[in-house]
Amino acid sequence: MPAREDITYWGAGPALMPTDVLQKAAAALINYNDTGLGIAEHSHRSQHATDIINEAKADLASYLSVPTDKYEILFMQAGGSGEFSAVVYNLVGAWVQKKKAAGASDSDLQKAVLSLKCDYIVTGGWSEKSYKEAGRLLGEEHANLVADSRKSSSTGKFGSITPESDWSLTSEAAYVYYCDNETVDGVEFPAFPESLKPKADGSGPIVVADMSSNILSRPIPVENYGIIFFGAQKNFGIAGITVAIVRKDLIPQPPPALMRKLGLPIPPIMLQYDSIAKNNSLYNTLSIFDVYIAGQVLKKLLSTYPNKVAGQAEVSDKKAGIIYSALEAHPDVYKIVPAQNVRSRMNICFRVTKGADVDAAEKAFLKESTALGLTGLKGHRSVGGIRASAYNSVPLAGAEKLAAFINDFAKS
Amino acid sequence: MPAREDITYWGAGPALMPTDVLQKAAAALINYNDTGLGIAEHSHRSQHATDIINEAKADLASYLSVPTDKYEILFMQAGGSGEFSAVVYNLVGAWVQKKKAAGASDSDLQKAVLSLKCDYIVTGGWSEKSYKEAGRLLGEEHANLVADSRKSSSTGKFGSITPESDWSLTSEAAYVYYCDNETVDGVEFPAFPESLKPKADGSGPIVVADMSSNILSRPIPVENYGIIFFGAQKNFGIAGITVAIVRKDLIPQPPPALMRKLGLPIPPIMLQYDSIAKNNSLYNTLSIFDVYIAGQVLKKLLSTYPNKVAGQAEVSDKKAGIIYSALEAHPDVYKIVPAQNVRSRMNICFRVTKGADVDAAEKAFLKESTALGLTGLKGHRSVGGIRASAYNSVPLAGAEKLAAFINDFAKS
Known part of the structure; x- marks a missing residue:
């Protein structure tokens, strides 16, 4: 029988949790804040739940310097793999929405859809899965492989990042996607890619990053991104919630009938950022227990690191x-x-x-x-x-x- | 400060949990089975996790008499609202798949899609939301309102079920959907609807029921259903997992390219029953802690009721x-x-x-x-x-x- 204090657990996720956070969570599971009821029994519509959500959002924004005037912090469900799909639905929707706002007619949009591209930089198994999901939902012709680091490597295996000079980015892509840290082969982007940086006039691609496995571990230039998402179960908490930090202008979606007319997919309600944002992450019953744990992790980080x-x-x-x-x-x-x-x-x-x-x-x-x-x-x-x-x-x-x-x- | 034992909590969900189950869960959160690690820290690919999933499935099948030769038990994510969408995607896919297996050409299918109908019996807010999601994903013309109990009531409000003689069922519907218990107005189907029962030759509609709020509380004629689903947070456990009990022949899906050609929606990978079934509910990281709690609830029920x-x-x-x-x-x-x-x-x-x-x-x-x-x-x-x-x-x-x-x- 190993004792907890004698173990250092190196699992790739679910990951080790701070013992004191688990102890607090265990107590809250039975009796939250002396209410006589456990945190998972209280209504997600209660003031307790609202406070837990709002505190976790505020602490996350503070810890990572997220400009909350420009970005929404959303607690989602269905994990990183759910976000692989959510990114496609919501950003293709935003791409249509933007063209529509600029005055494009339905027939202009139909023409534009023919050359719709979503750019994917593949550096490991997770970005590859995400790239494949875009092809599955949109049709493979719309998912552009910017780079595949197996192809640029002498070994034919993952373990490197294709030099940016060899990336084939699409000039009008709906977005550019990459995975900031690939867990299987241990490949991490050393910094924000040079060629994705916004230009002096503020223009640039809409960049999406999966930060499931390195979030909260280094500063992020949040304003360079359209969407940052991460599952909770590595650095943020336990499995069950996923966070999406989404630039506000990318959230509104076109009417479903227009998307259908264009042959483009419509997000299921639970993966539509707009419905989650409008309900402060409570479109339906979120696990408030999971948000509580993540909130405690943040409080511990904030008190440890001035x-x-x-x-x-x-x-x-x-x-x-x-x-x-x-x-x-x-x-x-x-x-x-x-x-x-x-x-x-x-x-x-x-x-x-x-x-x-x-x-x-x-x-x-x-x-x-x-x-x-x-x-x-x-x-x-x-x-x-x-x-x-x-x-x-x-x-x-x-x-x-x-x-x-x-x-x-x-x-x- | 109210003591837990002095409270009877009547909330509509998340709901009261058995105190001993919460106590076990709290202990397992810090040290599961004397492993020195908590249940939410162990890998979802570990033997511990596999055992927890398989035991919960077997106990659920035993408690509800689910014929597991014909039905898959899936642990899903994104709640009942996620299933509102999953039902549409997967059953419209199964409808196409069946016609294709019977020899329909692509042009036969294109014709058939024009008259595609999904039948919804609306008896409260939840079935109404589900009906609207079908219309959103497919186009309103494909979601058929079989009955709306507000319209058949003298009050104009929910609180009754339209008599079956007034239901307008579609003869070739992809499926018929209802919510077995509506929580907002307290309306429960007294029994399985007569007009949805299979005929003597075994034929009949594919019936879907949302049993989020009354599962595990009365026997179910499982074989009358195509899909039964329920969120965990009422009678099964805490928020974070959703169960779908799905008839196996309804799981395989047509190729995405065919669905796109037909103008029909493709499930995001996390709502595709096929991908969840093939991975024993572990396509991605499921909250094993939530499954553990549900498993303990089942063990308690099984030991209480012979x-x-x-x-x-x-x-x-x-x-x-x-x-x-x-x-x-x-x-x-x-x-x-x-x-x-x-x-x-x-x-x-x-x-x-x-x-x-x-x-x-x-x-x-x-x-x-x-x-x-x-x-x-x-x-x-x-x-x-x-x-x-x-x-x-x-x-x-x-x-x-x-x-x-x-x-x-x-x-x-």
């Missing part, structure tokens, strides 16, 4: 730095999966190449690390290897412990 | 009977909202007509009942009045306490 997300970023850099350094110190024993310039701070993926039998070496690595309380280190089922997910709840001491083990294992 | 849901049905009948009898004993003080033959066992809706000022009388009723620990009795914001939601977790003793108060208040 300089907010920049404070967490320093710690995240440090944790990743310690582990990558330990791996680099033994190039004969470990092979880091991603290219150096795109190494993820969140998911540190490597192979154990000690000896002839990689499989046996990795099994030994996992067995010995688990015995030390370093758990959840097995790589994604699709690629194998080792993956250490250093999400926000993994403490610096945990990273030091793992680095020490990496060293010891190499020497043994 | 004759399974029939046992709960007796208790539900008894609770509702006690409360309705108390109200009927004072016809000058209380007016029950729904017609006698469709009174909900789950949501008991009434007005307090004592004296000239209904509003003042209802305020007094709420104030005095709350003081006694009978809370959450306020009617839905759209209609006012009093609503006592006697969901499964409300004990018989709670119903007796409320009935006694109804009596006392009338006499005072």
